[in-house]
Amino acid sequence: MGGRAGFFEVEILDWKTKKQLCFLDKxxxxxxxxxxRLMFHKLYxxxxxxxxxxxxxxxxxxxxxxxxxxxxxxxxxxxxxxKDLGPQIGWTTVFLIExxxxxxxxxxxxxxxxxxYGLDERFTSSPHPVVNLAxxxxxxxxxxRLIETVFVHRFxxxxxxxxxxxxxxxxxWGFAAWLxxxxxxxxxxxxxxxxxxxxxxxxxxxxxEAGNFSIHVAxxxxxxxxxKTRKIPxxxxxxxxxxxxxxxxxxxxxxxxxxxxxxxMTQCVPVGLFTLLCFIQMTIWAKDKHCTYLREFKxxxxxxxxxxxxxxxxxxKKKA
Amino acid sequence: xxxxxxxxxxxGAVEEKENGKxxxxxxxxxxxxxxxxxxxxAGWLVLGxxxxxxxxxKGTHRGLFRSVQKTLKFFQTFALLEVVHCAVGxxxxxxxxxxxxxxSRIFMVWFIAHSIKQFHGDVHCMVRxxxxxxxxxxxxxxxxxxxxxxxxxxxxxxxxxxxxxxSLRLPNKYNVSFDYYYFLIIVMFSxxxxxxxxxxxxxxxxxxxxHGEVIVEKDD
Numbered sequence: 316m317g318g319r320a321g322f323f324e325v326e327i328l329d330w331k332t333k334k335q336l337c338f339l340d341k342x343x344x345x346x347x348x349x350x351x352r353l354m355f356h357k358l359y360x361x362x363x364x365x366x367x368x369x370x371x372x373x374x375x376x377x378x379x380x381x382x383x384x385x386x387x388x389x390x391x392x393x394x395x396x397x398k399d400l401g402p403q404i405g406w407t408t409v410f411l412i413e414x415x416x417x418x419x420x421x422x423x424x425x426x427x428x429x430x431x432y433g434l435d436e437r438f439t440s441s442p443h444p445v446v447n448l449a450x451x452x453x454x455x456x457x458x459x460r461l462i463e464t465v466f467v468h469r470f471x472x473x474x475x476x477x478x479x480x481x482x483x484x485x486x487x488w489g490f491a492a493w494l495x496x497x498x499x500x501x502x503x504x505x506x507x508x509x510x511x512x513x514x515x516x517x518x519x520x521x522x523x524e525a526g527n528f529s530i531h532v533a534x535x536x537x538x539x540x541x542x543k544t545r546k547i548p549x550x551x552x553x554x555x556x557x558x559x560x561x562x563x564x565x566x567x568x569x570x571x572x573x574x575x576x577x578x579x580m581t582q583c584v585p586v587g588l589f590t591l592l593c594f595i596q597m598t599i600w601a602k603d604k605h606c607t608y609l610r611e612f613k614x615x616x617x618x619x620x621x622x623x624x625x626x627x628x629x630x631x632k633k634k635a
Numbered sequence: 636x637x638x639x640x641x642x643x644x645x646x647g648a649v650e651e652k653e654n655g656k657x658x659x660x661x662x663x664x665x666x667x668x669x670x671x672x673x674x675x676x677a678g679w680l681v682l683g684x685x686x687x688x689x690x691x692x693k694g695t696h697r698g699l700f701r702s703v704q705k706t707l708k709f710f711q712t713f714a715l716l717e718v719v720h721c722a723v724g725x726x727x728x729x730x731x732x733x734x735x736x737x738x739s740r741i742f743m744v745w746f747i748a749h750s751i752k753q754f755h756g757d758v759h760c761m762v763r764x765x766x767x768x769x770x771x772x773x774x775x776x777x778x779x780x781x782x783x784x785x786x787x788x789x790x791x792x793x794x795x796x797x798x799x800x801x802s803l804r805l806p807n808k809y810n811v812s813f814d815y816y817y818f819l820i821i822v823m824f825s826x827x828x829x830x831x832x833x834x835x836x837x838x839x840x841x842x843x844x845x846h847g848e849v850i851v852e853k854d855d
């Protein structure tokens with residue numbers, strides 16, 4: 316296989332109907348899947364490369380752009396399967412929309428737009444300093460996320476399905492509205508332990524935000540030269556990155572910490588609920604990432620846990 | 636929920652998993668399910684009969700609730716076990732679906748319907764023939780049950796609003812509020828997307844099970 320420098324032939328079948336969608340002859344043996352996607356796109360203009368899932372097996376995983384034809388387990392006539400992933404949207408676009416929403420929605424409640432708390436309370440301001448502080452922290456959090464999306468994050472996959480954005484926005488925007496409603500309400504009650512509680516929460520908030528940012532920068536540096544291969548992240552001179560000794564995804568750990576501190580600062584149940592959901596979702600992501608690391612690297616540090624130091628939640632096995 | 640950041644799984648697409656896993660219940664779980672379903676059938680039948688008897692004797696439904704409430708509360712609470720069954724995995728429906736159903740069973744039409752459903756429910760893990768009855772009864776009983784639930788909730792709304800029951804108002808130190816009245820209204824609206832899904836799921840199951848049955852007979 317690949318011994319003779321002859322051309323390959325590639326036929327692409329629909330994954331479900333097995334109908335032949337195209338037949339490419341005279342394909343270079345060292346052609347990448349990206350090039351095959353481009354050729355397929357020329358024949359089917361509405362299926363742009365981002366929405367093509369090309370696989371070796373109808374029910375298998377999608378092949379990556381960088382894969383080379385002659386290195387795949389195929390003969391000189393390769394049979395590939397195509398699945399339409401539906402309209403796609405870029406990750407950067409998604410994040411920008413997801414994070415701008417909460418930022419402005421919170422302001423609607425902070426400035427007490429007339430349609431929120433009624434005409435009597437319109438444009439009034441709260442007598443509690445913690446309400447102003449909460450607005451600053453919430454806004455800071457989402458502005459930081461927006462800046463990271465534009466300047467820091469390097470996404471390994473370019474796109475996601477378009478329908479996800481409706482789901483994601485409903486979640487982020489909906490929760491932002493719900494918690495902003497209570498924090499900025501005229502009948503809001505400040506935290507029970509007063510200044511002590513608020514100051515503690517602010518310090519924790521700042522530390523976690525700094526930590527989260529440090530991790531994002533460290534992860535981004537792993538891909539500095541534009542490579543898309545996965546590498547094990549290690550602690551650097553920055554003390555915030557020392558959490559890498561204990562967890563695979565310290566960015567998620569810090570993120571949960573940020574929201575816990577915001578809950579303490581505002582003493583508001585909806586914020587607590589949002590924190591809980593964030594924790595659950597991030598634990599799922601962290602476990603997936605952790606398992607991927609363990610699979611790909613034989614020498615992965617054994618002390619590391621997915622998201623909480625020393626804590627690995629095992630999946631319950633059901634006995635038949 | 637938002638999708639994973641940075642590494643979305645393979646272009647963000649979800650690969651299809653093989654869902655052909657067959658679950659075999661242990662003997663203990665089967666015995667428990669049978670006991671549970673028989674007990675519930677008996678309970679709901681008793682309640683139904685008590686209500687009919689009350690109405691025949693007194694000629695009115697006033698005071699009915701007071702006389703049956705202890706038994707009713709007992710069996711209603713026991714029905715919560717169904718949610719546990721789903722969560723633990725010995726019954727194969729979603730917890731949310733079951734939770735929605737359980738939390739609104741009050742109406743008399745539903746009692747009677749439920750008795751019949753329970754009787755057939757207890758053989759759901761066993762003999763195939765009885766599944767025929769179960770799958771055909773559902774076509775009438777499901778809409779009847781849902782209608783009953785919705786009517787009950789609707790009838791209860793003015794009372795809920797007047798008494799403000801199960802509601803939490805501002806200001807309070809946890810900065811949260813809950814209005815049971817609006818919650819019920821949202822629940823009623825949520826039937827619109829949920830009920831068709833449940834119903835068509837049952838129809839699909841019915842077609843699969845009964846259709847499958849037909850094929851087996853032919854081979855014999």
